[in-house]
Amino acid sequence: WDVSDWTDYQVMGSESEQHSRSDAATDITEGQYIAYQGEVIKAFYSAENGCPTRSAAGYDYIQAVDDPVSFGQERRGHGWGMSQWGARRWAEWHGWGYQQILTHYYTGVTIELPGTGGPVPIGGVTLPWSDFFVTSNRVYVVANASDEASGVSAVGFYAMTDTAALLVTDTVGDDGWSAVWDVAALSDTTSTGITLSLLVADGEGNVQSQAETAHIGLDRQPPTGTMAAIHDAYTDTITVTLSSLSAADAGPGSGVQMMAFSNDGWAWEGEDLHHEDGSGGQVDDEDALNGKAWRGLAGTHSAGVWYGPYTYDLPPGHAYRAYFRLKTNNVITTAEVAMLDVVDNGGTRLLGLRRLRGTDFRASGIYQEFPVDFNYTDAGTAGLEFRTAFRSTADLYLDRVLIVGYPTNVVTNVQWRLAPGEGLKIVTVKFIDGAGNVSADLTSTVTLSDTSPPTGWRDFAWWRGGSTITATVCVLDEISGLNVDSAHYRFSTDGGEAWSDWDMATCTGISGTAEIQTITASGVPFGQPREMANRIEFQIADMKGHTSTAIYTVHILYLPLVMK
Structure with a gap:
């Protein structure tokens, strides 16, 4: 059956509107259900949930999730759970299967076989995101696995580069089926050609060898050799031309693809933000850009949110990216060490979101910039906040939050609008590769003078x-x-x-x-x-x-x- 994407109500199609593909999908998954902690969920969904989706109070499995395939889309519907159009984009753009899509939109769930589902278990790789690059030295691989009667006894995790290799066999499913793959010794790749697959076995020896796979690439090197120039040292126009824009990406790699720009006044130091009591303290840090950072110590400081600055400095009506410059001491843990978000209206309006595990960091004690995209359509009532929720599962340092305009394709010359006000203007340039790695700051300066009336x-x-x-x-x-x-x-x-x-x-x-x-x-x-x-x-x-x-x-x- 086809379901409409109308916002006022949803309607089931008639017999004449059946489609062979939806019929086939229904037949293949007949009887399967989505469960949370062993109970069938209430599977909210709507036509277009935007990015991020919305949390639903009282339903732990309906959490806001980052949904980049829906970024910039206007929400049509309540925004909870699965996005119909988002699911279609994941399937068409990235080749995701139904287990990957459902576990993406419904947090912490499993896809279960019914008691009459047949002897062969089902399974699928649900993390990392398929058709994306991994930018750290450890890959956290998560699987969905279910059996109709005897229960899943083991899940074997495999990676195929040139040849297939067994990573690990997980025989304890009480905490879910997962593995951590250390890829520090592997070379970066130019494409998402590494295949992650499973063998799922039940208690009676039945094996599922056709589980949903994931395809990833590796790229741990940010762009270097960056260049940019503003040829005029002085200007009386608020829009200037940046020229000679270029950067290099170490090969093999995903290649430099995007660039982004920031104005002075669009950066906030971690120690200058607001912080919940007991969640950390300011420290001197020679690796921080200004020599200082805000630090939370696991086991010493309590979990809490680092928030603010309640700014109106960004012009509304545009999309932006927030870069959180962070480091941790624990790059092995798969626990969530931080949740990054961008909010307005005193935290009630969520604009962007990202959750970080220790395995998302490339190396211990090394700062790394993590992006959170947000669409700032209109100014809210309390100013923008760029928040870091410290989980106290690992030490965490916040150096800076930098805001850039939403990245665009790399070109040689580009027009950029300076921040208002006379004086010396600093434009920060960032280059981004296909994996999302971002270059170090490159700055250009120009002096802006006012010679014209209103x-x-x-x-x-x-x-x-x-x-x-x-x-x-x-x-x-x-x-x-x-x-x-x-x-x-x-x-x-x-x-x-x-x-x-x-x-x-x-x-x-x-x-x-x-x-x-x-x-x-x-x-x-x-x-x-x-x-x-x-x-x-x-x-x-x-x-x-x-x-x-x-x-x-x-x-x-x-x-x-x-x-x-």
Whole structure:
């Protein structure tokens, strides 16, 4: 049966709308069910869950998950559990099977055979993500395995590079079926050509050899040899050209594919954020970029969240990536050592998410930058937070959180918008390879000067209030910002031949703002002028004293009084 993706309700198709592929999938999986701690789950799903998906209170298996195939998609539905369109993308773009898709969207579940499912168990590799690169020296491999009657007795984990090799056989399934594969001695790869597979055996000797596989690549080297330039040392425009952009990627590897940029003021030091009591302390750290970091020690400090800064410095309406620069002492543990997220509205609006295990780090005691993508469609009510939930399962150091614009394909030249305000501007450039490894900071500088008055006059409007009118107009200054206290207006009733004295107007915002603001002229006494002869002129200066004006016609139509 095909299910619609409508948001108001969902409808099952008629017999005439059956499809051979969905029929085949139904037949193959007949009777199988999703279980959490041995109980059948309530499998919430909706059409388009966005990225990340949403958690559902009271259902431990409905946790928010990072869903990159759905990044930037508008949510259509409640957002809990499986995304119908997301599931389709995982299958079409990355070749995922149903066990991989279901265990991705439903946290901590298993796919189970019914009691009448037949003698052969089912199984599938569910982690790591298939068709992705691994960027650490240990691969945490997780399997789903189920049998209809006698129970699974063993799961053999295999890796095929040039030849198949048994990694380990797991015979204790109480904590799930998993293995850790040390790949430190293996070379990086140019593609996701390593196959991870299973042999699942039950208590009666039946073996499933056709389990769902996963295909991965290895790439542990970030791009190097980075280059970028802003040729003009001075500029009076807020948009500049970065040129000569290039980077190299050590071979074999996934190759440099993307680049991203950051403005000064888009980075926050770990020790300067807010921290829950008892969750760590500031330390001197020669490996940190500024010589200091925030550290949580497992067994000494309690689990807690490092949060803030409640910023409005990022322009809304764009996608971004947050890079958390972290290190740990334990790269062997498969326990979650941190959860990284980006939130707004005091933590009630989740924009981006990533969970980290010790095995996700390349090496002990070495800083590594982990990305969290977020789509900042509109500004919330409390400012953005970039949070690190310290789990106290391993020592954790937070050096810095750096925000970059969402990565784009590598080109030689690109336009970039500087942060508002005069003075020396620092642009940080990052290059990213196909595995997600990111280069060290590369900076270019330019000095920005304000030589132009405010611009962007728009959205003029007015309304009557008795014998006077109130008029509004929008304006901005992108560099030094508006002097909101300098807003004035004057008016004319003869087409601009004669004008009133300048009078004070009000302007929203605070002085120095580089955002669009609204000027309001209240109680303008036009009286009874001719319709086409009414004029109002607005004036405002920027913080450098450059003044701008704009004149508008006020069309007042007076209807004749008709008496009967």
